[in-house]
Amino acid sequence: MAWTDERIDKLKALWEKGNTASQIAEELGGVSRNAVIGKAHRLGLKSRPSPVKSGKKKAAKPKTKTAAKPAAAKAKAPKPAKAATAKPAAPKTVAAAQQPPAPSQATPSQPLPSEAVPSTPKIVSVGPGGFLRQGPGDQQAPIPPAPPRRLVPAKPSPEIADKTSLLDLSDKICRWPIGHPGEPDFHFCGAPVNPGFPYCVEHCGRAYQAQLPRGTRRPPPPLPFGGPRVR
DNA sequence: CCCTGATTCGC
DNA sequence: GCGAATCAGG
Numbered sequence: 117m118a119w120t121d122e123r124i125d126k127l128k129a130l131w132e133k134g135n136t137a138s139q140i141a142e143e144l145g146g147v148s149r150n151a152v153i154g155k156a157h158r159l160g161l162k163s164r165p166s167p168v169k170s171g172k173k174k175a176a177k178p179k180t181k182t183a184a185k186p187a188a189a190k191a192k193a194p195k196p197a198k199a200a201t202a203k204p205a206a207p208k209t210v211a212a213a214q215q216p217p218a219p220s221q222a223t224p225s226q227p228l229p230s231e232a233v234p235s236t237p238k239i240v241s242v243g244p245g246g247f248l249r250q251g252p253g254d255q256q257a258p259i260p261p262a263p264p265r266r267l268v269p270a271k272p273s274p275e276i277a278d279k280t281s282l283l284d285l286s287d288k289i290c291r292w293p294i295g296h297p298g299e300p301d302f303h304f305c306g307a308p309v310n311p312g313f314p315y316c317v318e319h320c321g322r323a324y325q326a327q328l329p330r331g332t333r334r335p336p337p338p339l340p341f342g343g344p345r346v347r
Numbered sequence: 348c349c350c351t352g353a354t355t356c357g358c
Numbered sequence: 359g360c361g362a363a364t365c366a367g368g
Contacts, residue, residue, distance in 0.1 A: 119360085137352065151361050153352060158359070163352070 117146035290316035
């Protein structure tokens with residue numbers, strides 16, 4: 117079974133939705149669990165709670181079907197794994213509560229010019245509402261906003277009459293979740309996004325306002341506010 | 348044993 | 359690129 121665009125799309129959606137590889141495989145049909153996992157990794161999907169992680173070393177697995185060649189020894193070097201070289205783990209949150217990564221020790225043959233360490237490698241700007249905004253290279257909402265547990269916005273928008281499902285998400289529609297994942301009527305706002313943000317104008321206000329530390333909250337920004345420049 | 352995802356490596 | 363085989367933790 118070939119990995120068509122649609123199948124890949126579904127794989128992504130289901131994977132990120134939290135389905136297990138087995139479930140995804142069954143859903144897609146024609147593929148094994150391993151195929152799903154393999155594809156997921158090739159797609160660069162992030163790993164989800166996996167039982168086996170490693171900090172342990174992996175045992176080598178000599179899987180030579182036709183001919184066993186221990187002598188060859190392959191190029192299968194035991195992965196040093198976390199060598200802790202200059203490899204930023206690419207933190208996803210830009211929240212203020214971010215912790216500095218463990219200081220890597222000096223790399224051999226790479227004398228550091230000095231301790232000149234860029235304090236803010238990422239481009240971050242502040243939007244009118246006081247929330248942080250990310251540069252184009254690093255997309256993703258700062259923090260998934262905690263959606264209202266028991267309160268649902270009266271009526272988000274008429275467009276979602278058909279329920280905006282996970283599969284319907286795009287960068288042009290509001291991703292604000294309505295309801296709780298798992299509920300039969302769980303869906304997303306689906307309204308047109310505030311340009312440059314993952315949510316519509318209304319939900320941008322809610323999402324980012326909620327990010328502000330307690331005590332420093334300021335009155336809700338006058339809506340609509342328009343990110344970079346709305347014209 | 349079952350499940351899970353991660354990884355390897357022949358194809 | 360694909361995925362069976364294998365590994366390894368729960």
